[in-house]
Amino acid sequence: xxxxxxxxxGLGVGVAIGIRLGRRRAERHVIVERPQVPPQDExxxxxxxxxxxxxxxVVVSSATGSIVYRNAAASKMEGTHVGVIVDDHVGRLxxxxxxxxxxxxxxxxxxxxxxxxxxxxxxxxxxxxVATIEDISERVRMDAMRRDFVANIxxxxxxxxxxxxxxxxxxxxxxxxxxxxxxxxRMVDESHxxxxxxxxxxxxxxxxxxxxxxxxxxxxxxxxxxxxRGRVADGGRGIxxxxxxxxxxxxxxxxRQLVSALGNLVENAVKYSHDGxxxxxxxxxxxxxxxxxxxDQGAGIPARDLGRIFERFYRVDKARSxxxxxxxxxxxxxxxxxTNHGGEVLVSSREGEGSSFVLRLPAHLVVATATEAPEPxxxxxxxxxxxxxxxxxxxxx
Numbered sequence: 179x180x181x182x183x184x185x186x187x188g189l190g191v192g193v194a195i196g197i198r199l200g201r202r203r204a205e206r207h208v209i210v211e212r213p214q215v216p217p218q219d220e221x222x223x224x225x226x227x228x229x230x231x232x233x234x235x236v237v238v239s240s241a242t243g244s245i246v247y248r249n250a251a252a253s254k255m256e257g258t259h260v261g262v263i264v265d266d267h268v269g270r271l272x273x274x275x276x277x278x279x280x281x282x283x284x285x286x287x288x289x290x291x292x293x294x295x296x297x298x299x300x301x302x303x304x305x306x307x308v309a310t311i312e313d314i315s316e317r318v319r320m321d322a323m324r325r326d327f328v329a330n331i332x333x334x335x336x337x338x339x340x341x342x343x344x345x346x347x348x349x350x351x352x353x354x355x356x357x358x359x360x361x362x363x364r365m366v367d368e369s370h371x372x373x374x375x376x377x378x379x380x381x382x383x384x385x386x387x388x389x390x391x392x393x394x395x396x397x398x399x400x401x402x403x404x405x406x407r408g409r410v411a412d413g414g415r416g417i418x419x420x421x422x423x424x425x426x427x428x429x430x431x432x433x434r435q436l437v438s439a440l441g442n443l444v445e446n447a448v449k450y451s452h453d454g455x456x457x458x459x460x461x462x463x464x465x466x467x468x469x470x471x472x473x474d475q476g477a478g479i480p481a482r483d484l485g486r487i488f489e490r491f492y493r494v495d496k497a498r499s500x501x502x503x504x505x506x507x508x509x510x511x512x513x514x515x516x517t518n519h520g521g522e523v524l525v526s527s528r529e530g531e532g533s534s535f536v537l538r539l540p541a542h543l544v545v546a547t548a549t550e551a552p553e554p555x556x557x558x559x560x561x562x563x564x565x566x567x568x569x570x571x572x573x574x575x
Contacts, residue, residue: 226249235251422458
């Protein structure tokens with residue numbers, strides 16, 4: 179940004195030189211049409227106004243060290259606690275810059291929320307110096323998330339891959355058929371675990387970056403597709419998944435994302451229910467929202483964990499999650515889908531009594547009842563409500 183500012187200053191000088199050359203040429207030649215160049219006394223205000231429109235703060239000091247200019251963004255900080263801290267860094271860096279040493283520092287301000295500012299200073303050609311103040315909080319947050327994400331996914335993949343390697347080594351000299359069969363079964367389980375992590379990772383990445391499609395989606399079809407995925411997660415434990423009050427309504431939404439979000443909620447409810455339990459899916463449409471509630475009577479979630487269950491890779495019970503094949507990405511997927519549609523996901527739970535998750539979407543997504551709307555589109559990969567045998571379960575957040 180400092181280079182841009184210097185370029186603007188250079189532009190002002192260039193315009194001034196152009197005006198003088200134009201006047202000299204006018205004295206020697208008769209010019210019929212002259213280019214429309216703003217007068218020299220107008221260049222300064224134009225540049226000042228342009229710099230005032232920048233989001234970052236700009237502070238200019240003279241060759242003697244006195245502050246001669248602050249743009250609007252920098253002026254807003256004056257007189258505040260943040261301004262006092264920032265001015266201390268700006269003054270020190272401007273002094274270093276006038277000495278011929280370009281300098282920069284990151285200033286972290288405690289929140290909430292925590293704010294990180296990047297202060298950069300460089301010298302100008304005539305001995306003065308200019309500093310910029312840029313808010314890089316979002317960049318720092320994204321970098322931290324990226325580091326955590328890489329560390330977590332590396333762990334998620336390293337564990338099953340390492341287990342497969344150990345089991346394969348055990349097979350090299352093993353001749354007992356029963357032992358070979360048991361080890362091979364473990365290898366298959368670990369392979370599926372790695373595949374689940376990769377599938378959930380790809381699904382989350384796609385939901386985060388893909389443009390939301392704008393289809394007419396029948397809500398009843400989304401619910402039925404999610405229930406079919408929940409039945410795949412049953413694993414023969416006799417859990418009943420029931421849809422109550424199915425609403426005959428169509429939404430303007432992304433069908434694939436909705437099936438993914440609701441499917442994860444139903445799968446989680448099934449996997450964390452007791453054998454022979456029941457999972458209920460209820461829908462409600464009113465003038466404010468479309469709500470899809472998934473209720474189970476399973477293990478429940480401790481109060482201390484409710485604030486973190488939508489974080490990537492967060493598990494309430496790590497030992498239980500590993501036995502159910504959870505990756506800790508399922509609820510993060512649900513949250514992103516809700517956000518993409520302008521909605522939210524809510525949870526209420528009591529440990530040992532079960533949980534209720536509500537996917538709430540804004541009412542303006544409703545286009546009509548199913549009988550009045552155009553032919554709906556639901557992309558599920560399923561036919562006639564049959565479960566997809568290739569679909570791997572994703573874990574409870």
